[in-house]
Amino acid sequence: MRYPRPKHSIALAAIAAAVVASPxxxxxxxxxxxxxxxxxxxxxxxIANTEIEQVPLRELPAAILDVASSGLAAAGVALPEIDPDAFPLPDLTVPLPKGIVPSPSTPGTSESSAPESSAPESSAPEPTSSEAPAPSTTETDDPAPAPTSTTTPPVTTMRDGREVGAAVTHIVREDPIKMVAFTWDRPVDVDLKLRAKQPDGKWSPWTVLEQISKGGAPSAEKPAGTEPVWVGDAREVQVAASKDGLAIPAAETQGGDLAQLAVGSGSEIVTKLAETALNTLKATLISPxxxxxxxxxxxxxxxxxxxxxxxxxxxxxxxxxxxxxxxxxxxxxxxxxxxxxxxxxxxxxxxxxxxxxxxxxxxxxxxxxxxxxxxxxxxxxxxxxxxxxxxxxxxxxxxxxxxxxxxxxxxxxxxxxxxxxxxxxxxxxxxxxxxxxxxxxxxxxxxxxxxxxxxxxxxxxxxxxxxxxxxxxxxxxxxxxxxxxxxxxxxxxxxxxGGAAPAPEATPEATPEGAPPGEPGAPEQAPGPAPESGPPAV
CATH class of the missing domain: 3.40.80.10 (Peptidoglycan recognition protein-like)
Structure with a gap:
């Protein structure tokens, strides 16, 4: 990671207009x-172009995820305690495209193991009255009844029956996205995690987006930002904003075309996070x-x-x-x-x-x-x-x-x-x-x-x-x-x-067909010190 220094007022040297043989x-x-x-x-x-696209989060659609099946819980992110009657920010909404709102999954399953399911309406009947619906159930392989408990299960629906999940920004592009970062020109206190949809349709694990600078007030001239993350040929990415481990709760509007943010929570941390993140952060898509x-x-x-x-x-x-x-x-x-x-x-x-x-x-x-x-x-x-x-x-x-x-x-x-x-x-x-x-x-x-x-x-x-x-x-x-x-x-x-000889590394054995790949981060080519005659050709 780096930190910015002031630009020096040094004029650019004269540059020849024509390309010469020597670089x-x-x-x-x-x-x-x-x-x-x-x-x-x-x-x-x-030079081949490197395109940079910046889009405010306010203009990007959202997805509403179940924190368990999406892997957010495993990444240390949870929903705040949900009050089914709390609507602190009724007008804070973002677009919600159809088909990207997953239903709650059976405990122990992972959303990354299958394509996302349809909207919650397909998995639970719409309540016919204003009374609080009974807690939704999911099918399991164990027919035995669940043990009774005196503890009230956490509320995950609003009073009108709408299911509450974690709001994440959902970015889709026709061409490979390649690299993603986030910038801001006003102070914002937020933790960001990103995942990308892989070619096989599965989602990658959540990756923490590290902030480049935590010091000095950001401005339009000196914006702050995260480290850019390489996502390769991915055409879909999701970004979760949280603070102190709490996600932004959200539910579909009754029309089903918008995500209503910060529902069910009177937490000042959550409402401030929803307002500042949405109005301050910009997604930066870098396509070299x-x-x-x-x-x-x-x-x-x-x-x-x-x-x-x-x-x-x-x-x-x-x-x-x-x-x-x-x-x-x-x-x-x-x-x-x-x-x-x-x-x-x-x-x-x-x-x-x-x-x-x-x-x-x-x-x-x-x-x-x-x-x-x-x-x-x-x-x-x-x-x-x-x-x-x-x-x-x-x-x-x-x-x-x-x-x-x-x-x-x-x-x-x-x-x-x-x-x-x-x-x-x-x-x-x-x-x-x-x-x-x-x-x-x-x-x-x-x-x-x-x-x-x-x-x-x-x-x-x-x-x-x-x-x-x-x-x-x-x-x-x-x-x-x-x-x-x-x-x-x-x-x-x-x-x-200081001159020590590199530790010898044995040439890896050929991986049998059907065997799992090597550990993440291991080179696809034979590892070991690059020879003095030069590194692998790029």
Whole structure:
């Protein structure tokens, strides 16, 4: 995760109108942050588009889900206690397309195991009076009567018989959605979870959307947002908003074409959540176009270091970058992150993920460029991040208060869920061995940095930090990044950066036909450290 820094008022360098054979022109400079060093100036080139669509939640339809069968309960989300006569926000409604309101399922079943059922009316008769209906029953395989209990079952219907469930935003597109994030330009306190409909019709587990910035008031010029989540070829996604583990309760209107929000609850937390989330959040759909296989011949070797996928090779559109790089006088440390989101992607899709993150950072969050200096995928591919040269002290936008004098490396994936692969750890170690070595730094040493201050930092402005040379984002800022498994892998990354040999990893045996797939996040290709001759072709 990254935190924004103020944009510097640096004019764009003159860019040649015609495309030349060389991807970059190197211009000798006797001025600037590092006098005497060559300065990179990019040349315009035609790049496949990365489309970004932003839609306010108020304009998106909702689905009403049973918290148990949808998996929300397992993800830590519940309905508030339902009062069948409470209508605190009678006019707060959103469209409710037909056919996406599931009936309550038999306990123990999962909504993700079958297509969603029709509206509740098909599973329970409409009450004929204003009296409270008897609690609905569901069929089970056990014919024995349920044991009697003196505890009153929780009310899940309104007085008029309408069933209450959790309201979630339902997004459907004809083309693959690919990446999803949420932004806001006013303060909002909300927890977001996302799931995507897979090609087989099943829903993925709920994924927590991590917030990029929790400090500073968001504005139109500096919006806040979540990490973008890769959903690949999914054409349907659902997003649940909650606060303190409570979902927004909702029920169909009598006409059946709208979802009435915050029904059955007088909770101030719930009503405020429904109003602010609906009127503040914007869904950001990011659709980077895929590139043809680039081939290992187009990988860029770093002098004395590993090969990388340079910006030109992963298709960075330099036309959306709105400032020239800022350089620190010297490099003093490295900070490791994870992008969060999904661990399910192919080597070719890594390119799309990087391009999507770049467009989101530069355009949606107004950072002018991608926040990380370098990114590493689970296959060991190393991607150049922020413009300005991997061998230069480019200030990224990755760690609030500590972007100066540091290099930010991010693993692509959610390392809160799975450990980084051996290939990813080996690639990170190789890169940091090379980068810290160029700066004359000991990977096993200590980085002494001066905090520039930030709302989310653990160090006040002007105070010094003394942390390991290779540290995690959580060491400097109040965040879980780079995830529990990513943080645990830092010891191995330090050892590899210091020259230790990568741990050998046996070639996996062929999976028998019909056997279950490997663990989530495991590379589809043979794992293990990428050879020094270059990472897998993208």
């Amino acid at each position: 970059f022109a190197v211009i000798a400079s006797t001025s600037g942050p590092q006098a005497g060093d060559p300065r990179l100036v990019d040349n315009k080139q035609k 176009e895929g590139l043809l296989s680039l081939g290992s011949s187009l990988l860029s070797p770093l002098t004395g270091g590993p090969q990388v996928v340079a910006r030109q090779q992963w298709g960075a559109d330099e036309g959306i970058r709105c400032s020239q790089p800022v350089y620190s006088p010297q490099l003093k440390g490295a900070i490791v992150h994870h992008t969060a989101g999904s661990n399910d992607y192919t080597p070719q899709q890594s390119v799309e993920i990087v391009r999507g993150i770049y467009a989101y950072h530069a355009q949606s969050l107004n950072w002018c460029d991608i926040g990380y200096n370098v990114l590493v995928d689970k296959y060991g591919q190393i991607f150049e991040g922020a413009f300005g040269g991997l061998d230069r002290n480019v200030e990224g936008t990755h760690t609030g208060g500590f972007n100066k004098d540091t290099v930010g490396l991010s693993f692509i994936g959610n390392l809160e869920e799975v450990p980084p692969t051996a290939a990813a750890v080996a690639a990170a170690g190789r890169f940091l061995r090379w980068r810290l070595g160029k700066a004359g730094l000991n990977p096993a040493g200590t980085a002494t940095l001066m905090s520039e201050g930030f709302a989310g930092t653990k160090f006040a402005a002007g105070t010094q930090s003394n942390l390991p040379m290779i540290s995690g984002h959580r060491d400097y800022n109040s965040t879980s990044c780079p995830g529990v498994h990513g943080y645990a892998a830092l010891e191995q990354v330090r050892a590899l950066a």
